[in-house]
Amino acid sequence: MAAADAEIGVVDVKDAPTAGAQVYEPTYFERYAPRNALDMVRQVPGFVIDEGAAQQGARGLGQASANVLVNGARFSSKSDSIRDQLSRIPVGDVVRIEIVDGNSLDIPGLNGQVANVVVNSTGTSGQFRWLTGFRPHNTEAQLYGGEISLTGKSGTLDYAVSLSNNNNRFGADGPIVLRDGDGDLIETQFSKASGKFDNPRLSGNFTWTPSSEVVAHLNLKRGADYYSENITELATPVTGPERDRSIRNTEDGPAHEISGDIEFPFGPGKLKLIGLDRYERDNFVSTLVDNFNNGSPATGFRFEQTNGTGERIGRFEYGWNMFRADWQISGEAAFNRLKRRSSLFELDPNGQFQRLPFDAGNGGVTEDRYETILSFSKPLTQKLSLQATGGFEYSKIEQTGSAANSRSFTRPKGSLSLSWKPADDFDISLEVRRRVGQLSFSDFLASVNLDDNNSNGGNNELEPDQSWNVELEMNKNFGPWGSAKLQVRQAWFQDFVDFFPLSNGGEARGNIGDAKRLHVELSGTIKFDPIGFKGAQINFTGIKRWMDVTDPFTGLNRGFSFDLDSQLDLDFRHDIPDSDWAWGVGMFTFRPVEYSRRYEIGRYWEGPVFADIFVEHKDVFGMTAKLQVNNILGARNKGWRTVYDASRPDGDVLFTEVQNRRIGPIFRLTLSGNF
Template sequence: MMRMTAGASTLAMAMGLLAPQLAVAQSAEPVAGDATATATAATAVPAPADGAQRYTPGDFASFSPRTALDMVEKVPGFVIVTGTNGGARGLGAATENVLINGERIANKSTDARSALQRIAASQVAYVDIVDGASLNVPGLTGQVANVVLVAGTAQARFTTTIRWQPDWRPRLDDNWLNGEVSTTGTIGGTHVTLSLKNEANRNGHWGPEQRFDGNGVRQSTRDELASYRGDRPRLALALARTTAGGDKWNFNLGGQLQKLVDAASSVAVGPTNGTLRETFKSVEDEHNFDVGGDYEFGLGQGRLKLIGLYRFEHSPNVDTFIVDRAIGGRSGERFTQTADEGESILRGEYGWRTAGGTDWQVALEGAYNTLDVDAEFATLQPDGSFLPVIFGGEKTRVEEKRGEASLTWGRALAPNLTAQINLGAEYSALSSSGPDGLTRRFVRPKGKLALAWKVGPRTTINYQLQRRVDQLNFFDFASSVDVANGQGNGGNGLLVPPVVNRTELEFVQDLSAWGNASVAFAYAYAQDLVDQIPLSPTTEGRGNLPGAHLYRISSKATLLLDRLGWKGARINSDLTWRRNRVRDPLTGSWRDQSEGQEYLVDVSLRHDIPGSELAWGASYFDEHFSPNVRLNAIENEYNDGAFVAAFVEHKDVAGFTVRLTYRNLAGQKNRFDRTVFVDRRNGPIAFSESRRREFGRYFQLTVTGTL
């Protein structure tokens, strides 16, 4: 009751701040003396490139943006590709569709959203949406946002951006610590950004789980409560400078602590064993840091950029599962794993443009990745201690030494047609000391062809043909035990990186005053995808599959409703349908890849009320993944119903934007169904479980602003 009361009081406080503004109509247009308008007007900006759509601060004025992220998110039909380059091999080509001053974010610890969040809206001169194939940035295709800052924006005066996002969930601890503060400015000609960010969460759910025997007869019903608590404070420093001679350098330093605690408890009453209590707890206490930078200077007819990066992560993790039986006593298991991960990268890029307008780039990259795992599996003894049990995965070391070279060519083939070709190859030496450990060496060609065809003034067709090499999860080389579900994976030292041969065709239509829409069709033939495979007649683990077929249809759109008479309203949509078809290693038949996305529906409505500082809206989100298929079990985790939310926003509460969101209006629930077989899943069923957990409706407050 105390937590719900706190949430209600915060709601009352926020509505109290909004109420006095309802009677005051304020202009959303820039006014004389506005800092953003003045800075932009005083800056001489180049004309948009052919085919580019330009958005100036005036186009976003009705939203009263606080940061560059607020602006880019309002571009019609554009969706930011989230995530960092951490899942890719090394630095390689660009993986996100956002540039800042024409340059990609070459920092594996900072994604596009985080970088844009730290740029004040007053520092943005304009945002250009361009075709990736028309840029001399390898890896970019489709729509790309180039955020260009106001010349001289690196001022001596520091600008501080703030985001605070607490939420209050029923039956769980209040989350007060989620947010970020960053400050940017100039010291002695060097642009400085210092940020402190904590991605805190206080999640959880509760409800019954039923257990059935192999004939479908219910054996017991558990009442369960699970909580997931995490704090991830990260402190980062970024320095950037452009010398009088045009040389550019960047330096990044960051460190993070992660404290993650997952806990679940349940009580069941069975017909034969009486009361049964189960307790699971997982604790991870991680620290990591990264240091990197780049230096770019003129050399001959072009420019050379040198990039370096080092990352290290120390992650101790302890999972404990205890069972107390009224008849049968107490038993338990514990799995402890301490992992040290390291990554070192050196990369050089030399690019130039010929007199005929052709862009060239030559790139060389070397990387050294390591993983050291110390693990222990132990069982609970009558005296309360845990006795280690040999399970074959106590120590594992994985190393990869990799080098790659690539050549990129790009130019306009016609006034309305641009092309970019990237050809490359990589050499890697991969070794493991775990099960089946050995050293193997590979040479793999890869590359990409991208075309952007401006069919008409408002219609663009993008095409790409790509062969890429994906990064392995080094933890798949090590053995592990899932104490909560009584199963585990054997380590596999024979894993090889997957190779994906992919083609995609995208149609982009500018709907003028109606908005923007795109649809894309993609197919890929994947070699050596990673899924569950038999490692022996009695064990299983992660391994490579035969050739697979991947299909995707996606669409992104923004519909502006002004012409329908609803001034200031818009609908955004992001829709995806996928099928990843793989050969089952047990039966040989075709099935969906384990835990592959099947569909995504993300639709939102926003209405900025004209003549006021108020906005409101709602969102609908539904996503589904295919089951996780093990050799002795089928596990299907999914959401029952869609996630629906509604918000009200005031754009000027003491200079801050304040949004209050009421989340999970439709009462979405988490579901988990598991069928476990006696031996392999082509045999008889041992038992099955069906879990249904709810997490209730809750409030979330978002406060953003600049100082």
């Protein structure tokens, strides 16, 4: 099967698997009782889904980077994740799952192991998943999470329509202690936070195959976000009146995406046209009010911000075979925009909020970006393959408002990768890539964080970072024992973006110079069948990063603010043979890098270790029921920060703040089934 030649609805189930692929037939997954393709991909030994650059805020669509394909084709949506779309493919439509070398496919940008889900739509079917749960402390019940979807086929049209709600309920309570630079107590606080998030959305994915050589996709999504958080703090200072603080944060707004593509023969090759339009509006309000027990007038602030963000993309990809190699020329035009309105108010002694000047928080940012890339893929031997890409991008960034500015950039892009498969159970890939980073338009304009009493200034001189990246991936299959993957990624950045000092004494996000990061990740699956523990396995992922950048405030070397320092994820699962029962335990721990700002440093996380236990029955009136208890070891909402009375490193410590709040156990029930 040639990659990108087969699409949903036209795959021939008699086609032989891709040469050199590790093939997993549906029978392999029977013990897990999967409901959809996502359930199956998750159980492929040693394979971890990577959503790719498009789902991680990358520039435009670009070349393929996600490590999952369906019938050899990439996903063209940016709002619908790979997991979302896989969850709508019924298990009965999955012919097989192939683990292939991305470098061997004629889809430029792929490298390392890729899962190709071979699908053949057979008829109309439906799925549902209901996720409910509660926490004993600080939150309301989580009642309305889940998805219902309908997939089917009508002539040359395949469709999947779904209604879903991604929701969450969260909260924590506990002490916060403030001390001065000498370690003497300033104030104790009891903080309680309670919040909720809901993201209802209606999605439709359609595939039209009028002939074996023409295929078109259309993706539609309409949804909205609803977020709210209430925080109370009762502060008892060593001297002075008690303070009762109330913080209310809310955010809501609609979002939509329309995307699609069509591929058809053109001359000696195939032409693919892709288009995307998406827009989101966020209405954010943060209100902080302090009341005092000595009769003093209440004080406070309110911050309001409305962001409208949009993106339009047009892309073409033309591929052909020449000189026993696969070639592709691609071009992309992307138009991104942000329009922001911000207002800051202060509570007066009469209890009325009065507007303060905040011109730096208003304005807009647009970027017009054009890219062209030439790609070349060729097997050098039966075990060695090569892929090379090269091109450039041109972008023009314009800012309106109080700090209007316009700049343009021309940047080279490209990659060179080699894949070697010396044995059927072992492969190595090496890639060198030149990347251009994606800016957050929010960093161009000022914003305020009322709870932490800090603000980000605007910076109209921001530039996208550039980086050289070297990635090594090794995959080893141990047969009945499982498999393992080792990834080593080294990146060297230019114009790295982090917190940056402004000449007016403030700070903003800005370009702070050169930086580097080494990422080492080991993941895999260990199966216990060979030692007689039938149906038992452990999935694991361990990550460690080393970073180096010069702090613009102190001149010392440090890590990247808010980046990941280390992570460990272990999941044990036992599907009891000859029964419908499964059970398991898991643990997760991570450590973030501390952030560095002009007047403070700090770190916030949850831990030290999250642990959970679950029990699952695969046939409860035809449904799968899973009961899970999370945080059984009592991980807490933790954090600290040190605030200085002047710009670092010259300032003295004004105060330190240590937070240690209870999260408590989390109970969840999931029911899933078909209709």
